[in-house]
Amino acid sequence: MVKVKSRVLPIIPLSQGAVLLPGTTLRISILNRSDVAAILANIYSHAVKPKPDAPITIGCVPLNSSYLSPDGKLLLDGTKGSKAAKYETDPMSATAKDLFQYGTVAKVSGVQGRRPGEMSLVVEGISRFQVDKVIQERPYFEAEVVHHEDADVDITNTEIVQLFADLKQLSRELLALVRLSSLLPRASTPAISPITARRLEVYIAQKNIEDAGSLTDFLAHIIDASPEEKLRILSALSVQDRMERLTEMLQREIRALQKNGRILTVTTTTTPASSGFDIERLLKLRADQAARRGGVLPPGFGGGFPGGGSQGGEEEGNELDELKKRLDDAGLSPDAQKVAQRELARLHKMNPAQAEYQVCRTYLENLAEIPWTQTTNDHLGADTLKRARQQLDDDHYGLEKIKKRLLEYLAVLKLKQAVNADLESQIKHSTDDKSQLQATRTKRMIDKSPILLLVGPPGTGKTSLAKSVATALGRKFHRISLGGVRDEAEIRGHRRTYVAAMPGLIVQGLKKVGVCNPVFLLDEIDKVGGSNFHGDPSAAMLEVLDPEQNHTFTDHYVNIPIDLSKVLFIATANSLDTIPPALLDRMETIQLSGYTTLEKRHIATHHLLPKQITSNGLKQEHIVLPEDVLDKIIGSYTRESGVRNLERELGAVCRSKAVEYADAKDSESLKSYNPSVSVADLDTILGIERFDDEIAEQVARPGVVTGLVAYSTGGTGSILFIEVADVPGGGRVQLTGKLGDVLKESVEVALTWVKAHAFDLGLTADPSEDIMKRRDVHVHCPSGAIPKDGPSAGLAHTVALVSLFAGKAVPPHIAMTGEVSLRGKVTPVGGIKEKLIGALRAGVKTVLLPAGNRKEVREVPQEVRDGLEIVHVGSIWEGLGKVWPDADWPGERGWEVESRL
The missing domain is CATH 3.30.230.10 (Ribosomal Protein S5; domain 2)
Structure with a gap:
């Protein structure tokens, strides 16, 4: 390995599990990645004009792994099997200690994606480097790095020559097994398609020993390897060490394919080739016999290959046993338990080749994933109301009515749980007969969560308020967007008789959160489609949002009553005019009026402005916005009920000051930078005033x-x-x-x-x-x-x-x-x-x-x-x-x- 002189390089931390190797390509999502935008803006602003075609290079560094040290060495044996917490870090919040010690110099190829949320930065790996010193972390990473180029391979070293030969042989075997496994029934889907595998065989055959380093990196990229294994390949500066580690990975993959693909040898003792016996005819004969017996194949003839039935039956049996265990652990209701036992008995009798088999199995898997009894423990300690009030006040200014209603719900829930705890204590220490104990159990207080409807103009904090409620309660949060829903089946689910049937949005939300007492946000309930040939979605919501009925909500797909009474439903709407009266009657309406100028000033000062300052790479001392300037922005540039446009205008002011600060920093004249923004500056930054205030007359006139x-x-x-x-x-x-x-x-x-x-x-x-x-x-x-x-x-x-x-x-x-x-x-x-x-x-x-x-x-x-x-x-x-x-x-x-x- 040849070291190259160190240089300063902008660094992009990759997401958890992503690794870029030299000679490979990687797509980096730029959604919510302000550091990527800052790096590209800085690079393009300093681009040299005489060389417009010069490649743009950056450094791509993976995040650390809990199983490896920062320099790529394995930790103590057994760590991977222990219950140690998995190392997870958001790349946007990563610090210098979270970065892996090695990375890859990459060339920016472009940006791909049809929609804004799918935009990705495409980079191509060039060479390895080692992080020497991190210079800055915000707004993006910059570090001094030492480049490492692969040295020429010593072709006289017999050990390296043998390693390279073994590497090519193992890679060819792996790709051949991939192509063969695609032909086997019920084989696991390989990560590489057969056509791609054939092309890779031709590509590998053309490589010589001089290309050992690049070939090793390429094979480590395409095979099914864990992030830790790729990190070890990245940190291996020696080509020989790299080939040794990749050889172990290839041998493991070959063993896995041979086991999962059930590649077995047909011996000539059973069906001699000389006898002219047709194997396909034998299989057809046995299949016809199995069909007459009800679809059960005899031992030794399963899965379409002679001799493979025993292993396939054992595998299928293990999967059904695992499914039965999941159903037992799911805590099903009595009705669900009966249905699950009946469907599981049917599943045991079915031939896996039948179409109904997969339908029945998918249904049972959905039953096992629904949280029938799993709940989240509410944060109802001694200071519950105080913490909840503080949480709501920190997240939202004003909105006293909704805060009061939520605190009332918390207080009632706390008192109910105290009563139930006393009853449980009485039952535990009681010596009464069973009838008296049953009477005591019936005194338990049932929690019926309220169904709230927040009505107000856009941008007044209805959606974010529901998130704050979930945080204050310590519950799981799930958002269901009802805007534009026109099919009743999206709410209630599709019946199992339909192809590709699935549960409705409510049951899918429960499966996602994994508990039966989450906070569900039904966003834009006033924009649900009306009655049409697909049914009436708003009418389907009547049972969901009725406190007297939703404890037995029935989804068409599940077809078993599900208790939704513990779910805290919070619906949002901009207007009550389009909500059917019957549905509106089932919800507790809370009006949220538009923010006043005083409230907007407080929200902008304590929430919006600090957020925009941080988002635009500035610090609090880099911008000063006096109160009169803030009032001018509110009164003359934004006339709205909410604060969305106000946040956009504040962002424009921050970006303007960011340009001034960057120019002052580049010219090394920071003393001339003025962080204060005046009223006169707004005309230059935001343009002419869009609105004029009516001012009271100074002179009185009759009429x-x-x-x-x-x-x-x-x-x-x-x-x-x-x-x-x-x-x-x-x-x-x-x-x-x-x-x-x-x-x-x-x-x-x-x-x-x-x-x-x-x-x-x-x-x-x-x-x-x-x-x-x-x-x-x-x-x-x-x-x-x-x-x-x-x-x-x-x-x-x-x-x-x-x-x-x-x-x-x-x-x-x-x-x-x-x-x-x-x-x-x-x-x-x-x-x-x-x-x-x-x-x-x-x-x-x-x-x-x-x-x-x-x-x-x-x-x-x-x-x-x-x-x-x-x-x-x-x-x-x-x-x-x-x-x-x-x-x-x-x-x-x-x-x-x-x-x-």
Whole structure:
């Protein structure tokens, strides 16, 4: 082995079990591999222009194995058979101590994959190297390595020549056995196809002893070898050591194929060739006899080859015994136990060549994999509620209703388990008769998990909240995406009479998690397909999500009642409109409103920004985002209910600072790098502002009133100006601003009330005079392109009309919301939390709310309540008194004047 001068090389840690050898090709998945992207970006940014065709080389280093030392030496004998924990490391979280000491210099050939989730980096191994010193670990590994090139093979060394000859002979034998085993019935499928094996035979025959090193690496790559064996080949710098280790591997593979393939010799003593006896005729005769006896082959004639029946029968018997043991260990329910015994008896009587045999066996294997009684022990210790509350608070900000409901479930579950523990203790120490003991057992409290439905806009944390629940409970988590499911059989499974039948999504989820009390997330339940010729999937969910029925849920494939009452189902939806009423009635609905600006600021500061800083290869001190800059991003660049777009914009800011930091680092002028981001920088980084905030007027004008809306363009609250003007005319009312039917009706009600109380308001001198007799009124809401509708602007319209006709300006710092009736009552409206936050953001000081909305104010953040003066009014007269406290209205009938209509 010839050493080459050391150099610095970017390193890619391979996934657990993957090994790249010189002369071979490997595909490295780049999904969630930010280090691979960082390496390629750095290489391409420093590419030398005069040599555009120069190969791009990187270092591929496997991860350590629990059975080998970092330099490739076997650990103590027996380690592999011991119960030592398997060494598992995620390549993204690997450190320098997790890397194997040897690796392969690789050339980047390209990227393959049709879809984004399947993209892989294709690399070709060139030569070995030894890791001398790791220079950096993040954002990607860099290390000083020492290259090792294979020395010329000494053809005068008889030992090496004999090893090479044995190596070629063993490889030819292995490939011949691979081709032969593909012809045998029920033989294990070889890792190499017969056509590939033939091509490899030709390739090996063309190799000379000078190519011993490359041939050894190539054969170690194609044969069925464990990762540890490939690591030992990689660490063998001497060609002779490499050939010795590969010879042992080839001999083992040949023995395995000879045993599993049942390659036996047909002797001439039984059927002499000279006698002209036809073996095929004998086999056909015996098969016909077996068919007349019910499919049981006589001893010595199994599997289609004379003399092979005894061994095949023993193998089949061992497999059935193993299946019976798995069924016994599965803890089947009484109904499942009866079915399993019946099907297992049928299986013993069947000929394995029958098509029904595999169907029956697959069914029993599915029964053995379903967790009938296996459960996960919940984390219900002394500080259960405290830990769960801390877990939910760490993962999500706000969402108090759902957190409260989950903590209630935990508390109830803890109390039930305490009661059951006391009953078990009584039964254990009791001396009563069997009837009394049975009565005590019936007092056990059954756990019926709630079925929750989280309804809210996209990006508000519904899916991630379910994961946090599973973490807080210490249970297994499984997600089932129901979006676009149109076939009832996907929920309930296919009946066994169909070809390729399989269980439904629910049973498959139970098989995957392996316990009967997991947390199941039914994602996008509002997007399940409706009734069609495949059935109704939403109707199939009725039994799954009914607490009174799901303890006997029956899958069409299993056809045995399965208890789903211990499963904690959490469904998510964006809207309730598309969920059938019968299905909606079975779930406990919890509304998740969109995040407010204050909540978005907290989430961005404590969760999104640190995540993006780490994802983009920066450190916390490399970027400083002041609060005013964060508010600008939230208000002017993202108008949404959730935080997905906010995370994207923060990622864009971090990437921009990453470019600045990388340039400063390359030019060795880090002192000139400014980590702070200003409001002026956002125009360069994110472009022009996409949204404008409505700001309260500074000058008061008659006929102009500030209203409130709960949901503007991005699902957040804001203010809405209502402008009223009168012109000479004949009493016509004109409405503009893309108003909906509800808002138009609010204007009509407000105008009718003002006309009915014109004399009381001092707008006319004669009670019978019509104030609209010689004028037209034009009501306009700016931002005409945005649709506006909802029962929340009646009070604002009424005050605007009074302001116009009386010539009194409404103070600009006052905003109001509420619907009105013809009797002058101010009725409650929705979206109070969003409206108040929008008013505070727009600079409003005082807000008039309906008296019926007092209870909703308690859910508003304390910061908003402290920044606004909230006044509750029950009637229009009371609202007018708050707007103009010094006004002296003629007609002293007080503020309780009712309509004369």
